Amino acid sequence: MxxxxxxxxxxxxxxxxxxxxxxxxxxxxxxxxxxxxxxxxxxxxxxxxxxxxxxxxxxxxxxxxxxxxxxxxxxxxxxxxxxxxxxxxxxxxxxxxxxxxxxxxxxxxxxxxxxxxxxxxxxxPKAVGMLLMGEYVVGVELASMLLLAGIVAAYHLGYGLLPKQKAQQPTSETTEVGTK
Amino acid sequence: MISMGLLFAGVLFVLGVAGLLARRNLLMILVSIEIMLNAAGVAFIAAGALWNQADGQVMFLFILATAAAEVAVGLALVLQVNHLHHTVDADAVRQMKD
Amino acid sequence: MYGWLWLEPVIPFATSAALLIAGRRMGRRAAGWIGTGAIAASTIIAALLTWQFIVHPPSGGAYTQVLWQWFAVAGFHPRISLYLDSLAVVMTLVVSFVSFLIHLYSAEFMAESEGYERFFAYMNLFVASMLTLVLASNLLLLFLGWEGVGLCSYLLIGFWYDDEVNGLAGRKAFIVTRAGDVAMTLGLVLLVTRLGTLDIQELMHRVTLQWHYGAMVAEVAGFLLLGGAVGKSAQFPLQTWLPDAMAGPTPTSALIHAATMVTAGVYLIARLHVLYALAPMAQLAVALAGFITLVIAGFSALTQHDIKRILAYSTISQIGYMFLALGVGAWSAAIFHLVTHAFFKALLFLASGVVIQALHEEHDIFKMGGLRKRLPLAFWCFIFAGSSLAGLPLITAGFYSKGVIMWSAHSSAQGAWWLWAGAMAGAFMTALYTFRLIFVVFYGEPRQAHPPITRYPGPAINWPLGVLGFLSMLAGFIDLPAAMGGREALSGFLTPALPRFLALRPGMGEISSELLASILFFAGVYLIYLFQLQKPGWSAQLAGPGLGDTAHRFWFADWGMDWLYEKTLVHPVAWFARVNKADGVDRIYDGIAWLSEYFHRGLSRTENGRLRWYAGWVTAGAIVLVALAKW
The missing domain is CATH 1.20.120.1200 (NADH-ubiquinone/plastoquinone oxidoreductase chain 6, subunit NuoJ)
Known part of the structure; x- marks a missing residue:
């Protein structure tokens, strides 16, 4: 090791x-x-x-x-x-x-x-999981909120930056999502 | 004999610091920050392993979440900066000063 | 019936607030009616309560009405409560009745003045505060009323604020009385810290239990409260504000600066007589303040030209008599003189207002003259009130009330022959200055051509003058000395609240003292008649160059008190202010500001907007912190 x-x-x-x-x-x-x-x-x-x-x-x-x-x-x-x-x-x-x-x-x-x-x-990993869902559950919730805030902020900051490209290729995006 | 894990984390961290200070490209600055965050996580894991505590790994998970959020916002900001100033040079973005 | 007590101060207070808020919209007539009506209501209640008090006295000789608890801090919980004993009955009746007459008078007198509504608002506020002061059952509420009347005094002295002089006079009154109030506040704090309460009855009870005769703390408390009384009642050495306070409208001078507010100090000391009875030195100081004041104010009154200033000095001097009475333990005599003085001095001021208005704001008595025929009512008012003030024997109120004081000054255990002699000299001076005023204003020939008198006073002025004239004569018969019938309607009524006066020093009899006072009165009147009317040259000769002139100028300037304060207080402060114009102390703070600005400039240079530069400093900081932590 x-x-x-x-x-x-x-x-x-x-x-x-x-x-x-x-x-x-x-x-x-x-x-x-x-x-x-x-x-x-x-x-x-x-x-x-x-x-x-x-x-x-x-x-x-x-x-x-x-x-x-x-x-x-x-x-x-x-x-x-x-x-x-x-x-x-x-x-x-x-x-x-x-x-x-x-x-x-x-x-x-x-x-x-x-x-x-x-x-x-x-x-x-089991000990980690127990701890995460037990003692640190508030921390987990906070982390989820932080991620949500990150999503909102990223969306807000990125919104309208590339409107033309978005408008040009709506189909490709949807297909991409679809394939995923 | 010292903990190699902690030492490794420290080296990674200072490399991140050096990159942060030396690079002018905003993308590279973000990369350096990722390195530093990762190093902090490694330090937690090493500490957890040293004392046989699961808390270190929990902290790593939190750092992971923070890093993900940070990189999402940071990269959106880089896009925004590039859109407004047509550059990703950190030193060129000093409007707050004036 | 007793339950209506609270209405007595509340009605004028409410109307005052209404007049302040909506006075302009009401119009002048309505404002006058409301302002006077409120005082009339208070007077009626006071009269009914007096009747009730005589017919069905409350148990224990006093009625207490607790309205609510004011606040509670660290075991000290003063209440808003009213206390009606015989002293308060007398005071409320006199205050509200005289106020009513003066309001009635003002309704006509002020009719052409600007700010009519404002005037009534202030006057009502004054009456409310004065009644609060008189009825308060604890010293804190009394102090509230005390400061309330001080505020009204300030507002009314500077009522015609267009003229800067009036504003300055108001400020002077406020500041000088404030000097006394500081002492009084300290006295209250001393009492509350030592005895744990400010409720007057409880306080007096604890005083007798906890402090022995002549205790240092009692003396100190007595002196401090005396400071407040001296300031408010314009006694030596804080009397300088009252003559200047005559800048206010004449009804104000009559009500506040003669009849009621300035006697608040007398009331305070009478209220706390138990404390003063335990503090011989403080009580002697009360007597001394009165003694000095009554003599020096008499001299000053003799030299003034301004009709209202003469009356102001006379007021100071008469309150000096009251203080003298308090100082020798003749408590009810002081209140007796307070009552009669309220009547005749209010009358003097009101009549002088008629004269001044008739002569188009002329204040100088040496520009008047020969007004006897032209203003007969004012003349007779001056004769009645003036002889009462100077003590015309047997038929005037002032003779009886002042006679008691002079006799007490000698016969009391705390009395002395020199106090008596001073009071006698003061009585002589009173006769001199009062009849000097009357002779100069009403006799002889007009010294200056005045435009014809166009405005004669109407009924709203005449009636109060008549009633007050009546009272100036007859109010004295409620208390007669033992040798002249021995009537004790007032002092007997006051007995439960104020201890009976005990003449411990036999010596001179009461009757011979009265006789001497009578002789002095006639001598004074004759002397001034000789000087002013028969041989006008004599007075000019007396006040000619040399000693006479110097003395005249000295007395005219109130024994140089203003000059003294100017030199010892105002000038040093002004000098210090001038020296400190550049503000030495401020330099330190300027320095701090400069230093922080310097660092600010230094630090703002590091703020260059470079992200990496900041990150570098953060790193350096982290290095230093880690190094410090590991050390």
Whole structure:
């Protein structure tokens, strides 16, 4: 297990580094998917198999797909990519790098100071479910409300942005929904 | 010997921070935020595994929900910004200042 | 019948509110009728209650009507309740009756004045407040009435607010009495903290139980309440506001600044006589305040030119007599003089109003003269009221009421020969200034050509004058000294509420004191007759350059009291205000404002609208916080 975890973690970290440094958004998203899949493996190695599945389904599946859709809708083009490339290398990364390094240092310091062990316990999904529908049921309700608010906000913000496209292709949309 | 899970989460988190600070593309900023949220979730799972508590996993679920809502609203905002300003450059969107 | 008591203050209060709200729409006639009618109703109730009180006295000699509990805080729950004992009966009757006569007078007198409805609204409010003051069963309600009459006084002094001088006079009255009221408030707080109640009867009961004779706390309470009384009743050293208060309409001067409100201090001290009986020093201070006031106000009255100011100083001086009586423990004598004074002083003011109006707002007595034939009614009013004021022996009210006080000043346990001598000197002065006024205004030749008198007073003015003249003469017969028949209608009636006066010092008899007062009266009248009418040159000579002139100017300016306050209080404050114009204290706050603005400018520079810049600072903050937390 530790080996699996180490491997997955290394892949995830490398993929994340690549993801945040790509000038092409689609490339970045692809690396991010790799990173998330590797994270899912790491989560599995940490004994949370159920959440590993959710990580794949929701993060890698739903959220990143959403990103990809939006990226495609924006259709930013070469000019933006050239600009990105112009911004990318060099001094732009110095400040963030320093801050991130400081934060990481503090983080490591905290974790080591805390004297936490490295044991890994498996927590069965059943316990999670019991807790979720018992003690945290109010939290679940709040989360559902948050999601509802997110839907409403997204609808409101997106409303009327692409009216022409909507009008042009009503049939394709309905068929898409229908096939789903 | 320290908890590798927590360490991993920390590394992911600071990578997200670095991306957030370094990138000017709004989409990439959102991506960085996703990375940070994900890292926080991993930290919860690692902590739960460390103390044999299910609460960590519950928190991950909540973070998942938050991330989903956040990304929906955030991306809608990006669309809106692009519609109004024809750019996704974060530094170009400073109307609040003036 | 007693249950109607609450109506007595409530009716004028209600009409006052109605006149304030809808007075303009009612029209002048209706406003006058309503304003006067309300007081008439109050007077009728007061008269009926008096009758009831005499025929069927309530058990225990007092009737208490609890209306409701005012509030309840930390064991202190004052009630809105009225207390009717013999003292309150006398006071309500006098206040409402004199108010009624003056309202009737005003209905005609003010007919051509602007703000007729406003005038009646204020006057009714005044009567309501005064009755509240008199009937209040606890000191807090009394204080409400006390401040209510102060407010009305302020409003009515500045009634013709177009003229800045009137406004300033009103402000002066308000501020000077406020100085006294601060002391009074402290006194109330002292009483309530020490004894836990402000209900007067309960308070007096606890005072006798808990405080012994001459206790320090009793002295302090007595002094503080005396401060309030001195301010309201225009006694030394707070008498300076009353002469200026004459800026108000003449009926106001008659009602508020002569007959009723200014005697509130007398009433207060009489009400709290149990407390003062336990505080010899405070009681001596009462006597001293009265003594000093009656003498110095007499001198000031002798030098004034303005007819109303003469009467104002005379009022101050007469209230000084009342304070003197209170100070020597002659409680009912003070109330007796209060009653007779209310009649004759109201009459003097009302008659002076007739004179002033007839001469087109002329106030200077040295521009009048020879009015005896032209204004016979006013002349006779002045003769009646003036001789009552100066104490014409045997037939006037003032002779009896003042005679009792002078005799008490000597014969009381707290009395002294010098108090008596001062009172005698004051009586002499009273004769001088009163008849100086009468001789100058009504005798001789007109000193200045006045336009012919076009407006003669009608019945609404004549009747009140006649009734008051009648009372100025006869009101004295309700109480006669033992040597002259020994009638005690008033003091006997007051006995349950105010203890009987006991003459502890035999010495001089009452009759010789009265005799001396009579001699002084005639001497004074003859002297002033000589100076003003027979040998007018003498008075000019006396007031010529040198000592006479200096004294004249000194007395004219009220013994320099205003000057003293100007120098010791107004100037330092004004100086400090001038020095502090740039506001040294404000500098500190300016500095704070400047500093926060400085930081604001610094911080607003960081607000550059860059999302990543903000995120960077958030990160830096997180780093610092984590570092601090881990330290």
């Amino acid at each position: 530790p080996l699996l975890f180490a491997l997955a973690a290394i892949i995830a970290i490398v993929a994340t580094v690549l993801a945040i440094s790509r000038s092409n958004v689609v490339h970045a998203l692809l690396y991010l998917i790799v990173s998330l899949l590797a994270t899912a493996v790491a989560i599995y190695a940490l004994g949370a198999a159920y959440l590993a599945a959710l990580e794949v389904i929701i993060y890698a599946g739903a959220i990143i797909v959403l990103f990809v859709f939006v990226t495609m809708m924006l259709n930013l083009g070469d000019a933006v990519q050239r600009q990105e490339r112009a911004w990318q290398p060099g001094r732009g990364w110095i400040g963030p790098g320093v801050l991130a390094a400081l934060l990481l240092g503090e983080f490591i310091w905290m974790v080591t100071e805390g004297g936490l062990g490295s044991q890994v316990h498996r927590v069965a």
